[in-house]
Each structure stands twice: as structure tokens, then as C-alpha cells.
Amino acid sequence: MILFNYFFWTIYRIWFYLISSISWIILFPLLFVFSLKESWYPKVFKLATLWSNIVLLLMGMYWRINQTPILEKGKNYMFISNHTSMLDIMCMISIFKDHPFVFVGKAELSKIPFFGVIYKRACILVDRSSPESRKSVFFYTQRRLADGLSICIYPEGGVPDPSVALDKFKKGAFKIAIEHQIPIVCLTFLDNKKRFPFAFFSGKPGRLRVKYHKPQSTFGLTQSEVSITSDRFRNLILEDLS
Numbered sequence: 290m291i292l293f294n295y296f297f298w299t300i301y302r303i304w305f306y307l308i309s310s311i312s313w314i315i316l317f318p319l320l321f322v323f324s325l326k327e328s329w330y331p332k333v334f335k336l337a338t339l340w341s342n343i344v345l346l347l348m349g350m351y352w353r354i355n356q357t358p359i360l361e362k363g364k365n366y367m368f369i370s371n372h373t374s375m376l377d378i379m380c381m382i383s384i385f386k387d388h389p390f391v392f393v394g395k396a397e398l399s400k401i402p403f404f405g406v407i408y409k410r411a412c413i414l415v416d417r418s419s420p421e422s423r424k425s426v427f428f429y430t431q432r433r434l435a436d437g438l439s440i441c442i443y444p445e446g447g448v449p450d451p452s453v454a455l456d457k458f459k460k461g462a463f464k465i466a467i468e469h470q471i472p473i474v475c476l477t478f479l480d481n482k483k484r485f486p487f488a489f490f491s492g493k494p495g496r497l498r499v500k501y502h503k504p505q506s507t508f509g510l511t512q513s514e515v516s517i518t519s520d521r522f523r524n525l526i527l528e529d530l531s
Contacts, residue, residue, distance in 0.1 A: 298490040305375075305485070305492075308347045310403075312340055317403055324410040327436060333411050334382070334389040341379035349494025350484065352380050354501050358474070360388050365434045366504060367466040367473045371455055371526050372443035373482035380478060380497060381441060390439035393426060393461070395447075415461075417446065423461070430465050440465065444519065448487055454530050458519045467515060472504035475522050477529035500529045 313320075316336050323332040345351065360366060368390055370377060378392070396416040399409035408414075413429045416422035430440050442462035449456035466473050477500040485492040502525060510518065 312343045320407045331389045338386040341382040352497040354499040365471045366439040368441040370476040374485045376481045376485050390441045391433045393442045458523045463515045463518045467507045467510045475502040477526045
């Protein structure tokens with residue numbers, strides 16, 4: 290039985306990398322063209338949504354959310370969630386398919402062939418070891434918000450150790466949300482870690498439950514309240530995970 294599990298996990302992982310890579314390469318020409326101008330980003334997002342849906346479908350995954358998100362068209366939001374799996378990115382894009390947003394992500398991912406070419410054009414890159422890079426995030430988010438887009442940040446700043454339910458939150462997402470007085474929309478991914486964690490010998494198809502929290506206003510908040518706001522949302526996710 291153990292040998293069978295390892296065989297299944299190996300095939301399942303290889304299948305994931307195959308379908309995610311091949312579908313991305315097929316879409317690459319269109320993604321590349323539409324990434325040439327920032328104003329064309331919504332088209333890039335639509336293609337990314339198609340890619341996400343293809344991968345989830347062929348992996349035998351389907352997300353189920355507790356209520357349908359109702360967001361104002363053309364309004365800026367800050368999307369946050371816990372981060373435990375590569376599925377988090379695909380689920381986030383698929384759930385908010387009608388409300389384009391830009392990820393703030395690690396600069397090192399731009400080195401991945403094909404994916405990195407689009408990633409560095411479409412996302413806001415941050416090198417957490419560089420204070421200048423962290424500061425530049427505020428400039429680029431302001432520009433993308435002015436384009437009518439929303440922002441998505443995983444406040445944990447990375448994927449925590451499997452033994453950690455939810456890591457400490459970085460303050461960047463909340464500083465940006467308060468600075469621009471935009472609502473924060475919080476999701477909790479309840480099954481992504483179980484269905485497809487980063488550990489190679491693991492994973493299985495099935496339902497991905499998502500807890501959606503209605504947008505929380507930051508109107509009137511100041512930078513002195515960043516830590517309180519961060520703790521409030523972290524406790525919200527922790528409560529969902531308990």
C-alpha cells in the first residue's frame with residue numbers, strides 16, 4: 290500500500306508539472322503579446338484564468354466557496370489569504386476571474402523559463418532581502434491601482450513549515466491597503482494544504498473548500514493601526530483553520 294501511494298504521488302506530481310507547463314506554453318504567445326502594454330493586463334488576467342481552470346480541472350480539483358463574492362466593478366481591493374500550496378494562486382485567480390488583480394510575488398520566480406517572462410511583466414516583484422525593492426512595491430502598486438486593478442498579497446511572505454498552521458504576517462499588504470484606503474478581502478483556503486502541499490510525495494484530487502469574508506473597509510485607518518489590522522485578519526484565518 291505504501292509503495293502504491295508513492296507511485297501515485299510521483300505520477301500525480303509529474304502530471305501537475307506537465308499540464309501546468311504545457312498549457313502555459315500553448316498560451317505563451319498570447320500572454321507575451323498582451324503583456325507588452327500595462328493597459329492590456331486584463332487580457333493577460335483572462336488567459337491566466339483559463340490556465341488556472343485547465344490545471345484545476347485536469348488535476349481533479351474543484352473549489353467550493355461558502356458564498357459568492359460580490360465586488361464593485363472597477364473598485365480597488367486588497368486580496369489576502371493563507372498560503373500553503375501552489376493551488377492557492379490558481380484558486381485565487383479562478384475565484385476572482387471577473388475582478389482583475391496583480392500579484393505581489395517573489396522576484397526569484399521570474400527566473401522560471403516561459404513562466405518567468407510573463408511573471409515579471411504582469412506581477413509586482415519584490416526581493417525581501419532588499420529594502421529598496423520593498424519600498425518600490427509601494428510605487429508600483431500605486432500605479433496598478435490607478436489602472437483600476439486590485440492587488441493580491443500572501444501576508445505570510447512565503448509558505449510556512451508544514452507543522453505551522455499559519456505563519457506570522459508581514460505588514461506590507463496592510464500598509465498598502467491603509468495607505469490607499471482600499472478594502473481588504475480575505476480568503477481562507479481550508480483544503481489546499483491537504484490536497485496539494487509543497488511536499489513532493491503527497492496530494493490527491495478532490496474538493497477545495499474556500500471561506501470568503503466580505504470586504505473590510507480601511508477608511509479612516511492610519512499607519513499606526515497596521516499591526517492591529519494585520520493581527521485582526523490573521524486571527525480571522527486562524528479561527529477558520531481551527
